[in-house]
Amino acid sequence: MRIAILLSLILLIGCDVTPPKHRLSIYTTEYWQLKGKVKTIDFYDITTDSLNNSTEHTMQIVFNETGLVTRIMYYNQEDKDDYTTEFYEYDKQGRIKEIKKKSEKTEAIGSGFYKIAYSYNQDNSVVREEHFKGKNLTMIAEHYYNKDYKETEQRVYGIDKNLEEVYHYSYDSNGYLGKLEKYDHNNVLLDTIKYINNSKGKLIQYITYDELGNIDQEEYTYNNNNDRITAKIRKGICPLVGYKDFSYVYEYDPKGNYTKCYVYENEKFSFIEKRVITYYE
Known part of the structure; x- marks a missing residue:
C-alpha cells in the first residue's frame, strides 16, 4: 500500500499504536500515546534466550517542543554502519510540509533523497503529495474529502502519471477509520480492510480480505492505561502457521509512559521492547 512513510508503523506486533482519526496526527506525540513533553524516544529489542542474547537499537524518534516529529532514524541490524533517516519539515501553521528520507550508504554514492512534498486546501487537508527520488518525480497521490473533512478517497498515479491504485475510506460512528478498500486502475477490488474500534x-x-477470498484477522485487548495487552492473530486456515496469540506486560516511568514491554508468543516469552525516553521538562 502506498501511503505516508509513518503509516507503515501503525500496526505493530510489538506493543501498541492507535490508528489516527486524522491522517496528519501520526506526526505527533499524541499519536505515539506519549505523556509529558517528550524530546526523544529510542527503541530497543532485547532477546535473552541462551542461543541469542542481544540488544538491538531499532529506531529513534525526535520531537520538537510542540510535540511534532522532526526526525526518525531506523537502524539496520545487519549493517551497523548503515541506517535510514527521515526528516520532517513543517510550515508556520504546524502542517507537515515535506518528508525527506535517506539511507546513509546509498546517499554516500549519490543516489539522493527520497522526498514527499505536501499541498493543502483551504481546510488544511492534504490534497496532493508528490514523491521524488532525487529530483525525479516517482509518484503522485491525490486526496478527496467529505463535508466532515474526512478523507474518502486516495488516487495514486505512477511515474508515467497514469492511474495505478485507488483507495476508498469509510468511518465508524465515532469518526475512526472503519474500512479501507483498495482498487486497481480498472476499478477491480483487490483488498478490503475492516477496522473495529472501541x-x-x-x-x-482488524480483518483483511483479498481478491482470492483469503481472510486474516487480528483481535486486541487493552489495560487501563490503554496499552495493548493481548493480540490474537489468525491468518488463513492453517492452524500450525496461521494462529498466534501474543500477550504484553509493561513497566512504566513516572510520566506514565511504558519503558519496557515484555512480549509473549503463545504463552512463551519472546523478547522485550525497551524504550528510553528523554523529556524537555
Missing part, C-alpha cells in the same frame, strides 16, 4: 478509538479487531 469508544476510545482503540483498535479491537
